[in-house]
Amino acid sequence: MKIATFNINGIASRLPNLLRWLDESRPDVACLQELKAPQEKFPLAAIEAAGYGAIWHGQKSWNGVAILARGAQPLETRRDLPGDAQDIQSRYIEAALEGATVACLYLPNGNPAPGPKFAYKLAWFERLIAHASALHASGAPVVLAGDFNVIPTERDVYKPERWVDDALFRPETRAAFRRLLDQGWTDALRRLHPDERIYTYWDYFRNAWQRNAGMRIDHFLLSASAAGRLVAADVDRYVRAWQKPSDHAPVWIELSER
DNA sequence: ATGGCGACCGCAGGTCGA
Numbered sequence: 001m002k003i004a005t006f007n008i009n010g011i012a013s014r015l016p017n018l019l020r021w022l023d024e025s026r027p028d029v030a031c032l033q034e035l036k037a038p039q040e041k042f043p044l045a046a047i048e049a050a051g052y053g054a055i056w057h058g059q060k061s062w063n064g065v066a067i068l069a070r071g072a073q074p075l076e077t078r079r080d081l082p083g084d085a086q087d088i089q090s091r092y093i094e095a096a097l098e099g100a101t102v103a104c105l106y107l108p109n110g111n112p113a114p115g116p117k118f119a120y121k122l123a124w125f126e127r128l129i130a131h132a133s134a135l136h137a138s139g140a141p142v143v144l145a146g147d148f149n150v151i152p153t154e155r156d157v158y159k160p161e162r163w164v165d166d167a168l169f170r171p172e173t174r175a176a177f178r179r180l181l182d183q184g185w186t187d188a189l190r191r192l193h194p195d196e197r198i199y200t201y202w203d204y205f206r207n208a209w210q211r212n213a214g215m216r217i218d219h220f221l222l223s224a225s226a227a228g229r230l231v232a233a234d235v236d237r238y239v240r241a242w243q244k245p246s247d248h249a250p251v252w253i254e255l256s257e258r
Numbered sequence: 259a260t261g262g263c264g265a266c267c268g269c270a271g272g273t274c275g276a
Contacts, residue, residue, distance in 0.1 A: 009275085010265055034275085036266060061266050062274070109276055149276070168276060203276070204263040217276080247264080247276080 001098060001255045004236075005031040005145040005218055007106070007201075007248035011064070012036070014246055015043055021239050022050050027252055028070050029097055031104035031145045032056075034246075035064025035090075042066065055079075059090035065104045065146070067095045077101065083127035091124070099258065100226065101135060105146035110167030118167050121149070125176040129183070132221075136183050141226035141255075144185065147248065148219045150177045152187065155197065156216035168217060186227035188220035188253045193233070200235055201248045209240055218251045229255040 004027035008014040011032070022030065030052070035042065039058035047054050053073035056066035057080075067074045074095035081092040091106040105128065110121030135142045151169040154160040163169040181187065189198055199214025208214065222230060232254035240249040 013265065034265095109274085111274095111276065163276095166276075201276075206262065215276080244264095 001029065001100075001257070002027045002252055003029040003031070003102065003143055003145060003220070003255065004250050004252035005033070005104070005147070005220065006250035007033040007147040007218060007246060009034050009246040009248065010036040011043060012041065013244065015046060017239065017242055017244065017246070019046060019050050020242075021236065021250060022052065022068075025236055025250065025252065026070070029074075029102055030068040031102065032066040032068065033064070033104065033106040033147045035059075035066060036062060037064055055093060055095060057090040057093045063090045063106060065090060065093045065106055067093055067102060067104050069095075069097055072097070074102075081105075081124070081127050082131055084123070087124075100141040100143060100255075103135070103142070103144045103146075105144065105148070107146070107148045107150065109149050110173070113165070113167040113170055118170075121167060122172060122176065125173075129176065129180050132180055132185070133183055136185065136223050139225060140223070141229070142223035143226055143253075144219075144221040146219070147217060148177065149217055150174070150219070151215050151217060152177055152219075158199070158213040158215065163215075168215070180221070184224055185221035186224075186230070188222050188227070188230055188233045189216070189235075189251065191227070191230060191233075198235060200251050202240060204247050218248060220251065220253050222253075226255060229258070231256050
C-alpha cells in the first residue's frame with residue numbers, strides 16, 4: 001500500500017498538478033493539506049474521475065485537509081482533533097483504510113514566535129500528542145501523515161542557524177516532536193534514509209528550489225505495527241519543478257501487505 | 259534583518275504561509 005502526503009497550497013489553483021501527480025505516482029492513499037477551499041468547493045467530480053474516493057474537511061480561505069483512496073471510499077473516523085471544541089480550524093481528518101488508521105494533519109505554522117500563533121501551535125501539538133497516544137495504544141497499524149510544520153533536526157534544513165528563532169525550529173517545537181516520537185512512532189523517511197539530505201518544502205522566494213534551500217517538514221510517523229511493514233519511502237521532488245507548483249513536494253511511503 | 263512569492267477574498271490591498 002502506497003500512502004502519500006502532499007501540501008498542495010490551494011486545491012483550486014493546483015488541480016491540474018494534483019491530477020497529473022495522482023496519475024504518475026499512483027498512490028493508493030493520498031493525504032492533502034492546505035485545500036484553501038470551503039467544503040462545497042472541493043472538486044469531487046475531478047477526483048472521482050481520476051479513480052479516487054475522498055473525504056475532506058474544508059474551510060474558507062485557509063487550511064483544509066482531505067484523504068483520497070484509489071478505487072475505494074475512505075471510512076471517516078474523525079474530522080477534528082479532540083480536546084478543544086472551540087477550535088474551528090480544519091487541520092485534521094482521519095480514516096480507516098484496509099485495516100489501518102490514517103491520520104491527515106496540518107499542524108499550525110506558529111509564526112511569529114513567541115506570540116498567540118505560537119501558543120496555538122503548541123496547544124494543538126499537545127492535543128495531537130494526547131490523541132496519538134490513544135491511537136498508538138490500540139496496537140493497530142497507524143499512520144500519522146501530513147505537514148507538521150516541524151524541522152526535526154539540524155540536518156533537516158539547509159541553513160539551521162537562520163531558523164533557530166522560527167516557530168518551525170524553536171526548541172519548544174522540536175521538543176514536542178521528540179515527545180511525540182518517544183511514544184514509539186517511527187519517522188519513516190529517516191528510518192530508511194538516515195544520512196540523506198531530504199527536503200519536502202522549498203520557499204517560493206530567493207530561488208530556493210534552484211539552490212535546494214529547503215527543509216523537511218512533511219512527515220510520516222508510523223506506529224510499531226505499521227513500521228514493521230515499511231519497505232520504501234521517498235519525496236516526489238519532480239513535482240516541485242512543474243509549472244505553478246506548490247511550495248511543498250509530495251512525500252510517500254510503501255507498506256507491505258499484511 | 260528584511261523582503262521576496264503565491265494564494266486567498268473580492269475588486270484593492272490586507273492577510274497568511276514557512
